[in-house]
Every structure is written in C-alpha cells, then in structure tokens.
Amino acid sequence: MSEPLLLPLLPREPEVVIECPRFSFVKRRADGSVDFVAPLPCPYNYGSIPGLMSDDGDPLDAVVLGARLPRGQRVRVPVVAVLGFIDSGRGDPKVICSLGELSDTERLGLESFFRVYAFFKRGLHLVRGNVTDTRFTGWLPVTSASFAS
Template identity: 80%
Template sequence: MTERLALPPLPPEPEVLIECPRFSFVKRRADGAVDFVSPLPCPYNYGSIPGLVSDDGDPLDAVVMGPRLPRGQRVRVPVVAVIGFIDAGRGDPKVVCSTSPLTAWERAGLERFFRVYAFFKRGLHRVRGNVPETRFVGWLTPAASTSAARGS
C-alpha cells in the first residue's frame, strides 16, 4: 500500500532544537513537558525544527547524528534523510540530520530504532485506551513537500 505523508519544504540545513540528548530515556516536547519515557535509551540526539509543523500538529521531529548534545542546544546540520512515521494515526515524519551521508549501518540502525519505538508507542496508546495506527513507514524523499513512502 502506497501512502502519502505531508512533509513541509525543508531548508537544506535547518536549525534543530535538541529535546532529548543521545542516550536519554525521557523524550520531552519543546516546552519541556515529558512526551514519552522509553524503556531503552535513545541512541540519537532527538529534537524538533522550530517553525515547521508535522501533520500531528507538533513541531517537525528531527534526529541529529553524532556525539551527545545538551538538551536545549540549537544546531544547524544538513538534512540527509527523512523517515516516514505514523503516530496515533497521523503523519509524524522524522528529519535525519548529519554532517556526513548516512552509512548502510546507520540507516539500518535508524530503521530498527523507529520500528521498536513504534512498538512501544503502540503500547502506550493502548494503555491510554486508544488503538490508533502507529508505525514506521519507510524512507521519504525530502525534496518534495509531499512524498510517497519508498518501502516499509
């Protein structure tokens, strides 16, 4: 099944606000509120791109590859990929930023992480009494404002 996920036009090197430093267990929103507590540490710096919004109404999520960055730091890093993700039935793509192209190992690691993340988020939704669709979709093409998934 081919899906379409809304993806706002991306600058080649967006400013990313780090909300969850690499190896953290707690994912926070831009306002500091706890969004999700993971049973496993996040192997990436996780944050958002201020001023860009996902289909879920939240700031567009971003992953910054590389060494641990402090919570609250703002960095400008080139976009190298975009991951298609559905959370609670709504488009929630993840922009991947890095100073170098992703290796096959890094791509596989990101896929594994977001498949496991989706599994735990589905469990969280069920505990809250909801059963919306939450899953990893595949890799998206960042150049277009709306992109089709390229596999799942």
C-alpha cells in the first residue's frame, strides 16, 4: 500500500488550537467532541491547525511542546519537525511545534508516544469496524519548500 502522506504548505509559525492539554486522558476532535478516552495521559499539548487539512479529512494535527496549555487556547509556535503517521489507512502527519530545536530525547519521546498511540488506535479502529492500518512511519523532511511564502 502506498503511504499517502501529503503535507500542505505550512506557515512557519502556525496558529494551533489546543484540543487536548498536556497530561489529558481525553482525546477530542477539532469540533470539541470526545473521540476517545486514553488509557495513558498524553504527555504533549495536542491540537490542530485551522484551515489546513490532512488526508484523513480532519484538520492537520499539531503537537505543541512545553508547559500545559488550556483546551481552546490558540498559540503561534514555530514548526520544528513533522512526524509521519497513518491513521486508519489515511495520511495523518503530526506537525511538531516548539520554541527550540528538538533534542534527541524529545525526538525519541515523540516516536515512542506515537508508536504506543498507534497501537491503541488500531484497537479502537478494530472495535469501531474501521481500517486498522494505523502506525508511525518516521520523520518527514522539513525544508524551506515545506513552508508557504
């Protein structure tokens, strides 16, 4: 199966709407409805970038590193990396935003989190009768061509 990881052109500092504050157990959709309750808290602020869409038809996901932010807060933080992810057979990359460059420890933490996240999402998709192809695919290249001018 080809991996449809199409990434729209990104602003260098996108506006991210926080949907799941750091350490939250509740994963929400962009509209605020509950998607699922996780068995482990999310160690990151998780949200989306309004106006940019993923291949899965949802707003483009973003992770904001740093202190816990309240649900609904809108922040502008520079893009430092993009993590490749397939969710239910569709491209669902994660834009990683931070005030500083990613350390090796942060990169490893993100990889580990999204591998575990994929494992639990596959189970959720199985229960819901969805396509179960859900996985971390690696880091996507971020170059000057990745950004809107």
